[in-house]
Amino acid sequence: MQNRQWRLSRRPEPDEVISPQNFDFVTAPTETPKDGQVLVRTLVLGTSPAQRGYVSTTRSMHEKLPVGAVMRGRGVGVVVESRHAAFKPGDIMTASLGWQDYAVITPTTETLSILNISKVANPVRPLSLHLGLLGGAGATAYFGLLDVGQAKAGDTVVISAAAGGVGALAGQVAKRMGCRVIGICGSAAKCDWITRDLKFDAAINYKTENVDARLTELCPKGLNVFFDNVGGDILNTTLDHLANRARVVICGYISTDYATGPQVGPANYKNLLRNRSRMEGFYIFDYVPRWHEAEDKLRSWFEAGAIDPVEDIDHGLENMPDTLASLFKGTNRGVKLNRVAPDP
Ligand SMILES: NC(=O)c1ccc[n+]([C@@H]2O[C@H](COP(=O)([O-])OP(=O)(O)OC[C@H]3O[C@@H](n4cnc5c(N)ncnc54)[C@H](OP(=O)(O)O)[C@@H]3O)[C@@H](O)[C@H]2O)c1
Structure with missing residues (x-):
């Protein structure tokens, strides 16, 4: 399978809005998962202003992404192949999948956590909700x-x-x-x-x-x-x-x-x-131990029609740099997401 990826090609200047010019859009063969890994199809990618800090030249609290690497970004995806005992094909998970169609993920005792690699035990549809209302933005x-x-x-x-x-x-x-x-x-x-x-x-x-x-x-x-x-x-x-x-x-x-x-x-x-x-x-991240409090409450309000998940969705991995840029241009309204593939 071919895997489309956005790789960082040039860091934005301190006063430059992030754009497709900071990345290369390439197609590479999809990696094969090894023992202990899963292959995940990206369904939806989220955005955060913090992502500019991953690539900028200025100081930020986030680890810098090396030039040439696939852009880091959280997403919700479906497992298509598993060599890990706790995951099977069809499972829905959230993780830092990156700006790509397919990601190989390595769940370990250290990385399995709601804000790192997490199986969605009881998925709500559309699955994008797990990145917005029921994900980091909601919490x-x-x-x-x-x-x-x-x-x-x-x-x-x-x-x-x-x-x-x-x-x-x-x-x-x-x-x-x-x-x-x-x-x-x-x-x-x-x-x-x-x-x-x-x-x-x-x-x-x-x-x-x-x-x-x-x-x-x-x-x-x-x-x-x-x-x-x-x-x-x-x-x-x-x-x-x-x-x-x-x-x-x-x-x-x-x-x-x-x-x-x-x-x-x-x-x-x-x-x-x-x-x-x-x-x-x-x-x-400090609220991970109490995550269920927010998720349960927000989910009950959503199911009662008492809260609008305010999703603002672009379509297509090819548009991902513009999806992120909208946060800095103020053109988003609500939780900005990009739908990469339909929910299974
Ligand atoms: N503390 C945490 O753990 C944590 C976790 C997640 C997110 N956050 C922070 O929460 C905030 C909101 O995140 P979000 O993902 O929901 O993004 P967001 O609010 O959707 O961010 C984009 C919005 O920010 C406004 N904006 C952009 N540039 C601005 C400027 N120069 N002056 C004033 N407003 C500006 C724009 O709205 P207008 O049209 O109104 O300008 C834009 O639509 C961010 O600061 C993010 O870093 C913190």
């Missing part, structure tokens, strides 16, 4: 909001990148918990979508509106939780609108991903002291 939204942010009924919750994957799910979780939810995002169409379809209480278009003035208007008593996906100016402005004992959740900082000069800290951090508030980062 990040759930634990970030409820565990780190301690959001509770009656709280005013503000979310940045509110029409992105994590943001749109976090907003819906906050609504289910009885919070008042305000989303910050980058277009009028996204503002309409999160208020009309996802039932956010209000939206701010940071590209055309004065975020500071709008937060003053919408949060006269201050906000209780800020779920931040973007960092930079939006974080700094929002720190001026904290209620007493507010919780600022540092989930991500996509706005600073292209920053070339020295990074300046948020000058308004002094309000954390004035308002006896807390700002805390978290990493979803």
